[in-house]
Amino acid sequence: xxxxxxxxxxxxxxxxxxxxxxxxxxxxxxxxxxxxxxxxxxxxxxxxxxxxxxxxxxxxxxxxxxxxxxxxxxxxxxxxxxxxxxxxxxxxxxxxxxxxxxxxxxxxxxxxxxxxxxxx
Amino acid sequence: xxxxxxxxxxxxxxxxxxxxxxxxxxxxxxxxxxxxxxxxxxxxxxxxxxxxxxxxxxxxxxxxxxxxxxxxxxxxxxxxxxxxxxxxxxxxxxxxxxxxxxxxxxxxxxxxxxxxxxxxxxxxxxxxxxxxxxxxxxxxxxxxxxxxxxxxxxxxxxxxxxxxxxxxxxxxxxxxxxxxxxxxxxxxxxxxxxxxxxxxxxxxxxxxxxxxxxxxxxxxxxxxxxxxxxxxxxxxxxxxxxxxxxxxxxxxxxxxxxxxxxxxxxxxxxxxxxxxxx
Numbered sequence: 001x002x003x004x005x006x007x008x009x010x011x012x013x014x015x016x017x018x019x020x021x022x023x024x025x026x027x028x029x030x031x032x033x034x035x036x037x038x039x040x041x042x043x044x045x046x047x048x049x050x051x052x053x054x055x056x057x058x059x060x061x062x063x064x065x066x067x068x069x070x071x072x073x074x075x076x077x078x079x080x081x082x083x084x085x086x087x088x089x090x091x092x093x094x095x096x097x098x099x100x101x102x103x104x105x106x107x108x109x110x111x112x113x114x115x116x117x118x119x120x
Numbered sequence: 121x122x123x124x125x126x127x128x129x130x131x132x133x134x135x136x137x138x139x140x141x142x143x144x145x146x147x148x149x150x151x152x153x154x155x156x157x158x159x160x161x162x163x164x165x166x167x168x169x170x171x172x173x174x175x176x177x178x179x180x181x182x183x184x185x186x187x188x189x190x191x192x193x194x195x196x197x198x199x200x201x202x203x204x205x206x207x208x209x210x211x212x213x214x215x216x217x218x219x220x221x222x223x224x225x226x227x228x229x230x231x232x233x234x235x236x237x238x239x240x241x242x243x244x245x246x247x248x249x250x251x252x253x254x255x256x257x258x259x260x261x262x263x264x265x266x267x268x269x270x271x272x273x274x275x276x277x278x279x280x281x282x283x284x285x286x287x288x289x290x291x292x293x294x295x296x297x298x299x300x301x302x303x304x305x306x307x308x309x310x311x312x313x314x315x316x317x318x319x320x321x322x323x324x325x326x327x328x329x330x331x332x333x334x335x336x337x338x339x340x341x342x343x344x345x346x347x348x349x350x351x352x353x354x355x356x357x358x359x360x361x362x363x364x365x366x367x368x369x370x371x372x373x374x375x376x377x378x379x380x381x382x383x384x385x386x387x388x389x390x391x392x393x394x395x396x397x398x
Binding site: 049050051059060061062063093095097098102103104 | 307308309310314315318319322323324325326
């Protein structure tokens, strides 16, 4: 965990834009955010905690980088979506499951997860 | 950004790739060297203790559990079954070298007559059938207990699985097992090596992932989460199901070959089964 934190903190310091405050304008958006959170945490769905630290989750694994400062790391939403859809496109040896390519999550579910993860 | 993460991944060994095929002996050396380098502070023989080699807290709980071993009943039952003669008057002892005691270190072996890998569990059932008895179910129960007893009599013996140089079919079986270990499968797209090589020692949820070397030494194993003692193939079934792949049958060619490769990767380790695991 700490080995990921150092470069992340450096990035944060170097970044002029800290735009990570989530704003839920309407109750519809809040519902979607809640569903995205559920999908992220559910063992049978995203199960992101198996490998990633996620704020608000318990018993997180440390196999992969913690999901923090996501807006800073992914200013381009589509890059994050592509990473979740099939991480092997970027790094062929990744152990991250291809959530879209293998239909672990539906396209709609991936969008909900992406929106939630970007608030982290 | 991407560069930063690639550098981190390389530095932590996440990009460790499959070793090229170089024959069983070199594979074994490469595998043992890899883990020694990955865990310079872990004594090599500790890898036979799975995640308890690296996780102090889990190790303490495990040692406490071993004070009153939950597999002891299975060993006693197994001894009873083992010593009960078949209807024809023969017994298990008649089927094996050294009366079936202290022999597990030689399993699995490649049988050149059938050109198949023979595991200890398979040999137990072959013994029954040769003596006119019905084979026992593989995943749990009587056969597991017999296997546990035979493992118990073999504790401390050094695993010595052979892949004969002069038999290309034996090498092919070994290579098939190795291929299985490194092949991604299931909806979640994991190979055995994805976890046990690439991210070994890191934690999946709260559980540190164990090394390939030393992985088979302690079977059959009593798992707390299962509440019973089970064979290595039951663990294979579980692993395959967890990555949402369709598991193979216990004692299928696929799992026998996998056991062949995996046990070869523990050559030189002492048997320490049966054992308890989370």
